[in-house]
Amino acid sequence: MQQSNQPRWILLLTVVVASGFITLMIFKVSNAFSELSSTQKLEDKTKVTILTSDEIVDQSWGSLAYMGQLKIEEQFPVEVTLYSEMKTEALLVETLEQALEAGAEVVIGHGREFSEVFTTFAPLYSDVNFVTIHGEAVHENQSVYSFNQGEIEKKAGIAAALISETKKIGLIDAVDAREDQPQFEEALYHVNPDLSLFYKVVDSWDDHSKALEYMEELVNEGVDVVYSRGNGFNRAVIEYGKKHQIYIIGYLEDQSYMASNWVLTSVMNDVSQMYIAIMKDYFSEEGIQHGVKLLTEEDGVYQLAPFGPMFTKEDLQYINE
Incomplete structure (x- = not known):
């Protein structure tokens, strides 16, 4: 009885071992293909x-x-x-x-x-x-x-002209773009030809000290609205404006959170x-x-932030005409 069962056990054991070996080989081949695929994806x-x-x-x-x-x-x-x-x-x-x-x-x-x-x-x-x-x-x-963010800069210019009492407006630029981007200035003169624009170029996106030096000069000239077309130095400009009660137009993002009562709007860019x-x-x-x-x-590269609480309904209607 035992002798007749022995070949069956040997056969069963052989099948189990063979199955395990085949499973192991399939696993290794699968891993190899997976690694090859990952390498190929990286190379692609x-x-x-x-x-x-x-x-x-x-x-x-x-x-x-x-x-x-x-x-x-x-x-x-x-x-x-x-x-x-x-x-x-x-x-x-x-x-x-x-x-x-x-x-x-x-x-x-x-x-x-x-x-x-x-x-x-x-x-x-x-x-x-x-x-x-x-x-x-x-x-x-x-x-x-x-x-060309000219269309929204026109609206920002109209807003600045409407809110300014001294009729003196400043623009602090990171780079000299006065000729390439004239829409803000053109909008000012469209609203009031007697306005004066004071233009300053920092030659840097982040030079806080130079931007603040220009802010001081502008305030001494009687400027009461400044468009700060920079990036890193904008926070310093806005804080200075808040302290000296100067209205600011922000840049790149909606910067009203820094001084909601003094930021007119922001020309937002998502570079x-x-x-x-x-x-x-x-x-x-x-x-x-x-x-x-x-x-x-x-x-999705630019848009104008909401206008601040200093504008009347009539102002907003005029700006958006």
Whole structure:
């Protein structure tokens, strides 16, 4: 009896061992394919380099580049490297060379200051897309993404003209954009041709001390409304305005939370949305096109914040006509 059962047990044991071996092999092969798939996915990601001359801190121009990075990493198959504080030409050139040698396929300069160096590198790397936020595009693989917020700046200008009692209005700019963006000034004179505009350029997005120096000069001139078209220095300007009872027009975000009774409105920009527009074009059938592309309110890059409590219903109706 025992002898007749023995071959069956041997057969059963053989089947169990063989099944275990086959299962183990399937598991190993599955893991190998999974690792291969992950590697392939990583290799398929487009390498994007972002350059900014600013720091990556709250309320900074550079923080908008970081927000752009996060958004495109979430929405597109990209591998992004962000380099900040590109403050010298030597550091910029060295970093750009390293990025290109590492296989960067799209290089985005977070500001017009990168146009010149991109113009130098673009003909040397014809298969790379060089893109700047604002600026100039010379070569076929160079592009500029920009926007014209003129329509909402007109409304901000009308608001400033209506609220000013001294008829003296200041504009503190991060960069000299008076000729490129004249709509705010034009709106002032449309409301009252006798108004005076005092224009100051900080030459920085974040120089608090220089911006406050200009604020003091403007107050001494009798200015009672200031459009602060900066970024990092805006908080200092708004705090100064609140202290000296000067109305402020904010920039980039709704800045009424800093001084709700003294901020007329804010010209809001969501620069990070420009990165989505860039990569959306890159992955489109046509790809990124040479030249300048003007984004609109539909792209989510700008809008006007709600007006403050200092305006009457009649004022608001006039502004929005």
